[in-house]
Amino acid sequence: NKRQVLTITSDLMPVIQVVYSVNNDEAAGASVEFVVPKDLGDGYVNNKLENYKFRFRRVFDQTAGQEEIFETIAQPVADRVLAGYNGTIFAYGQTNSGKTFTITGGARSYGDRGIIPRTLSYLYQHIIQDSTMVYTTHISYLEIYNNVCYDLLDRQLEACRLEDLPTVTIMHDSEQNIQLRNLSIQQSANEEEALNLLFLGDTHRMTAETLLNKASTRSHCIFTVYLCGRQPGSATVRRSKLHLVDLAGSERVNKMALGGQLLTEAKYINVSLHYLEQVIISLSESRAHIPYRNSLMTSVLRDSLGGNCMTTMISTISVDKTNLKESMSTCRFAQRVALIKNEAVLNEEEDPVLLIARLKRENQSLRDELAMVTGEPRQEQLTQYEIQKLEVQVKDFLEDTDPEATLALGTDLQKIRRCFTLLKVLSLSATQCLPTVLSQLIRDKAPNVDLYSTAR
Numbered sequence: 256n257k258r259q260v261l262t263i264t265s266d267l268m269p270v271i272q273v274v275y276s277v278n279n280d281e282a283a284g285a286s287v288e289f290v291v292p293k294d295l296g297d298g299y300v301n302n303k304l305e306n307y308k309f310r311f312r313r314v315f316d317q318t319a320g321q322e323e324i325f326e327t328i329a330q331p332v333a334d335r336v337l338a339g340y341n342g343t344i345f346a347y348g349q350t351n352s353g354k355t356f357t358i359t360g361g362a363r364s365y366g367d368r369g370i371i372p373r374t375l376s377y378l379y380q381h382i383i384q385d386s387t388m389v390y391t392t393h394i395s396y397l398e399i400y401n402n403v404c405y406d407l408l409d410r411q412l413e414a415c416r417l418e419d420l421p422t423v424t425i426m427h428d429s430e431q432n433i434q435l436r437n438l439s440i441q442q443s444a445n446e447e448e449a450l451n452l453l454f455l456g457d458t459h460r461m462t463a464e465t466l467l468n469k470a471s472t473r474s475h476c477i478f479t480v481y482l483c484g485r486q487p488g489s490a491t492v493r494r495s496k497l498h499l500v501d502l503a504g505s506e507r508v509n510k511m512a513l514g515g516q517l518l519t520e521a522k523y524i525n526v527s528l529h530y531l532e533q534v535i536i537s538l539s540e541s542r543a544h545i546p547y548r549n550s551l552m553t554s555v556l557r558d559s560l561g562g563n564c565m566t567t568m569i570s571t572i573s574v575d576k577t578n579l580k581e582s583m584s585t586c587r588f589a590q591r592v593a594l595i596k597n598e599a600v601l602n603e604e605e606d607p608v609l610l611i612a613r614l615k616r617e618n619q620s621l622r623d624e625l626a627m628v629t630g631e632p633r634q635e636q637l638t639q640y641e642i643q644k645l646e647v648q649v650k651d652f653l654e655d656t657d658p659e660a661t662l663a664l665g666t667d668l669q670k671i672r673r674c675f676t677l678l679k680v681l682s683l684s685a686t687q688c689l690p691t692v693l694s695q696l697i698r699d700k701a702p703n704v705d706l707y708s709t710a711r
């Protein structure tokens with residue numbers, strides 16, 4: 256239930272790389288080890304240790320491709336979501352380390368598609384092939400920018416600015432469940448529709464050029480797939496959610512030489528990541544109070560952190576000696592996250608409409624059985640449902656050509672009386688119709704009609 260993996264990206268800037276080694280064949284998983292040179296002046300101050308080793312479920316080195324990342328990380332989560340469990344995959348790491356590349360992908364080639372498009376493709380392929388279940392899928396795309404939530408899937412505006420997007424507010428109900436008011440949840444019947452929604456949301460995302468990243472995503476984004484599955488004819492439905500989260504990059508303000516809007520963004524990003532860290536620390540130390548409500552991001556991801564969800568965290572680092580401090584802090588943070596225990600449960604419930612119909616039927620047959628066993632006439636009136644059922648029974652009985660056919664009414668006197676009344680009404684209406692039928696026949700001078708026997 257707890258997983259954390261690490262991806263290492265090559266740096267795009269001319270750098271002197273830190274010496275590191277990756278080992279994916281350890282009995283307990285994998286590890287990455289940094290060898291810190293003694294004379295490292297501009298980065299990490301290295302007084303005592305030379306080697307720092309961090310253990311993970313899996314470490315992906317620079318040669319790892321998007322397909323491998325998808326198969327190892329996202330596919331198992333997608334399988335659980337299809338089976339009715341909630342899932343979350345989130346990417347955490349310093350700016351320019353490859354979070355957006357991992358979650359959404361790169362635009363250079365088709366092979367650069369990230370976890371979201373690959374997961375959508377996988378989910379819809381499964382949905383098309385599985386004839387034992389009927390699925391409906393919906394999508395939402397939420398952005399948290401400067402501590403305000405925005406709906407990225409708003410279709411009303413064509414070329415819109417972020418401030419024109421609808422803002423989303425968080426409401427807590429009495430059981431501490433959150434409701435996202437004003438977040439549109441769009442139906443997406445197939446992969447193409449889902450990809451169009453992803454594209455629409457991405458065009459609305461807040462990006463900016465920073466010193467380190469030409470297209471730095473300056474917000475936290477949560478792409479959510481809502482899945483509802485049921486077997487045909489069954490009243491039991493499975494509802495599951497998959498959050499795919501691209502966090503804004505942690506960054507050092509002085510290192511980035513930020514000012515103006517970028518500085519304001521960086522402060523909000525750092526504050527919200529600090530609150531995320533507080534939640535993670537409280538959870539990993541099993542404290543009584545977990546400060547989810549301190550930030551919008553932790554409120555929205557409440558279930559993913561220590562709740563009903565299978566959560567996988569991807570930490571991204573950049574192996575450049577100027578980033579060593581950030582890489583170490585990312586690894587330490589990831590190891591804390593791995594201490595959190597989530598409890599994922601199957602989200603199965605009965606559809607209320609189908610459930611009521613089934614309970615009505617059961618209730619009726621139990622009443623019939625009870626009346627049969629006790630032999631006591633019941634006091635209350637027949638219900639509308641019972642009357643309708645009797646009318647169908649009488650109709651079937653009259654239409655049945657089998658002379659042995661019977662009307663099974665049990666011992667309920669009210670039902671027996673009702674059936675007699677029904678039969679009387681039918682008989683009377685048939686008799687009253689007869690003169691009309693006869694005159695019609697005579698008028699038409701219908702050949703081969705034995706009028707005498709018909710009248711008799």
Ligand SMILES: Nc1ncnc2c1ncn2[C@@H]1O[C@H](COP(=O)(O)OP(=O)(O)OP(=O)(O)O)[C@@H](O)[C@H]1O
Pocket residue numbers: 264265267348349350351352353354355356357361468470471472473502503504505571
């Ligand atoms: N595995 C990779 N292979 C090739 N290019 C990569 C890889 N990872 C990242 N990149 C490239 O590195 C640059 C930075 O990556 P990305 O934008 O994903 O970083 P980020 O962590 O999202 O940064 P920020 O927090 O600033 O948004 C991009 O140009 C991206 O295409």
Ligand SMILES: [Mg+2]
Pocket residue numbers: 354355356470471472501504
């Ligand atoms: Mg990004």
